[in-house]
Amino acid sequence: xxxxxxGIIGCGNVAQEKTTPAFQEAKGAQISAVMARNLDxxxxxxxQHHIPNYxxxxxxxxxxxxxxxxxxxxxxxxxxxxxxxxxxxxKPCCIEKPFGLSFQQSRIISTxxxxxxxxxxxxxxxxxxxxxxxxxxxLDQQVIGPLSAVDxxxxxxxxxxxxxxxxxxxxxxxxxxxxxxLGSHMLxxxxxxxxxxxxxxxxxxxxxxQETTPNSIAAHFRFNNNVLGSGLWHFxxxxxxxxxxxxxxxxxxxFSVFKDSTIILNTQAGRELINLPHPKHxxxxxxxxxxxxxxxxxxxxxxxFYAERTNWVIDQILGR
Numbered sequence: 001x002x003x004x005x006x007g008i009i010g011c012g013n014v015a016q017e018k019t020t021p022a023f024q025e026a027k028g029a030q031i032s033a034v035m036a037r038n039l040d041x042x043x044x045x046x047x048q049h050h051i052p053n054y055x056x057x058x059x060x061x062x063x064x065x066x067x068x069x070x071x072x073x074x075x076x077x078x079x080x081x082x083x084x085x086x087x088x089x090x091k092p093c094c095i096e097k098p099f100g101l102s103f104q105q106s107r108i109i110s111t112x113x114x115x116x117x118x119x120x121x122x123x124x125x126x127x128x129x130x131x132x133x134x135x136x137x138x139l140d141q142q143v144i145g146p147l148s149a150v151d152x153x154x155x156x157x158x159x160x161x162x163x164x165x166x167x168x169x170x171x172x173x174x175x176x177x178x179x180x181x182l183g184s185h186m187l188x189x190x191x192x193x194x195x196x197x198x199x200x201x202x203x204x205x206x207x208x209x210q211e212t213t214p215n216s217i218a219a220h221f222r223f224n225n226n227v228l229g230s231g232l233w234h235f236x237x238x239x240x241x242x243x244x245x246x247x248x249x250x251x252x253x254x255f256s257v258f259k260d261s262t263i264i265l266n267t268q269a270g271r272e273l274i275n276l277p278h279p280k281h282x283x284x285x286x287x288x289x290x291x292x293x294x295x296x297x298x299x300x301x302x303x304x305f306y307a308e309r310t311n312w313v314i315d316q317i318l319g320r
Contacts, residue, residue, distance in 0.1 A: 004092075004294055005032040007061045009082060010073035011045040014096060019073055019123075020049050022283035028291050035061040058082055062089050069294065072096060075167040076175050080105045083120075087112035092294050094121040098184040099304065101175035102320065103311040110304050119294050122307035124188040125286035131261050131276040135246075135253060136193055144248030144267060147194060152186050152231035154257075155241040169213050176318055177213025178235045179204070186231070186244065186257050188310045192301065193246075195223040196309060202317030208236055219317045 006023060008015055008031060015034075023029050033053035036042035046054035055061045062070060062085050069092040072082050079100045086093040093113065099106040099122045113120040126132055139147060156178070167173040168181050191197065202219035206212075217233040246253040251267035263274040279285065289300040 002295075003028050003030055004291060005030050005066055005068045006071055007031075007033040007035065007064065007067035007069070008071045008073055009035050009058055009061060010096075011036040011041055012073060012075075015071075015073040016045070018281070018283045019071060020051075022281035022287050023071075024049070025281055025284055026287040026291060028295075029287060032066045033061050033064055059085065062086055062091070067091070069093065075173045076101050076180070077167075077173040080109060083109045084112050087116055087118060090116055090118065092119040092121075092290075094123055094290060094302075095304070096123050097188070097307065097310075098175065098180045098314065099307040099311050103308065103315045106304070106308045106311045110308060113304070119290075119300075120304040121290050121293070121300055121302045122304050123283070123286065124185065124192075124302050124307060124310075125283045126185055126189055126257065127192045127301045128285035128289055129278055129282065131255070131263065131278065132189060132193070134274065134276055135255060135263060138253060138263075138265070139193055139246070142248070143251065143265065144246065144253055145250030147225075147227050147246060147248050149247040150190060150194065150227060150229040151245045151247075152190075152229070152233075153241050153243050154182060154186065154233045155237045155239045156182075156235045157238065157240055158236045171213050174213065176204075176314065177215065179214060179217050179233050179318075180314055182258070183217070183231075183233050184310055184314060187313050188307065189244070189257060190223075190229065191306060191309055194227055194229075195225045197221045197229075197313050198224050200313050200316040202319070204318050214318065217317060221313070 023031050031051050034042055034046050034051050035055040035058055039056035042054040042056055070086045072095045076098055079095050169177050174180055200221035204214035204217045206214050207216050215235045219231045221229045242256045242259050254264040261277045265272040292298045293300040
């Protein structure tokens with residue numbers, strides 16, 4: 001396909017700060033059009049990022065002859081409808097995470113693209129960052145011995161509650177609040193680093209009456225290689241923690257998902273700090289991998305069938 005001309009659907013913070021700058025640095029990629037429901041907003045975004053075309057109608061963008069592939073950067077409630085239109089247009093697509101509002105929605109989307117033989121990706125770009133690639137290599141080399149257990153903890157202070165503006169705490173738009181938005185990244189990384197989660201139980205509660213989505217979630221799970229895991233996500237706390245700990249027979253690996261780029265390796269040889277900074281544009285490796293996949297050179301690790309399993313785990317934890 002050579003140069004791939006992308007259309008971006010949605011002009012929110014993710015498109016503004018992560019997606020668009022990365023696309024403009026990616027080899028063989030070009031943003032040819034952008035769409036927002038407000039035409040003035042779409043025009044402002046296009047001018048700011050030097051994008052030649054802009055729309056306020058999603059169908060016009062998807063069917064435009066100068067758009068080869070689509071990136072859906074909307075809240076999850078719009079993913080299903082838009083993605084099915086992209087599949088009908090027979091164009092490759094990347095969808096922001098989480099992948100739809102439920103596992104059922106993700107399966108419907110995937111099936112539509114499978115029937116057309118089209119590449120479909122979900123933007124779990126952390127899989128391709130140097131930090132997590134290195135952790136994967138350490139696990140594959142069994143630097144901490146055979147893995148036996150994993151523990152996740154994400155504790156965040158109370159956030160501003162503005163349901164009119166903040167789609168993440170609107171259950172109709174996000175499907176599960178901050179847990180589906182942030183917890184999905186953590187669960188996807190575990191699938192990439194360890195294996196498939198095949199058994200999971202969870203408790204999700206709304207501890208504050210001002211909330212509309214669960215703000216305290218606990219879970220335990222088992223992987224297909226019998227590694228056991230536990231997780232705690234709490235989004236209304238004095239504390240601020242972000243840590244995953246991997247336990248092996250000969251050591252531990254500890255790292256944050258959303259904060260700094262340091263990996264802490266503990267073995268009998270001592271404690272080692274490994275610092276692998278993120279690239280300037282964190283989505284750049286993900287976009288380059290999609291480009292290679294669409295051009296038939298190498299399959300991206302962010303194909304949608306991996307993201308489906310993450311949605312299934314989220315559904316089990318939230319009891320839906």
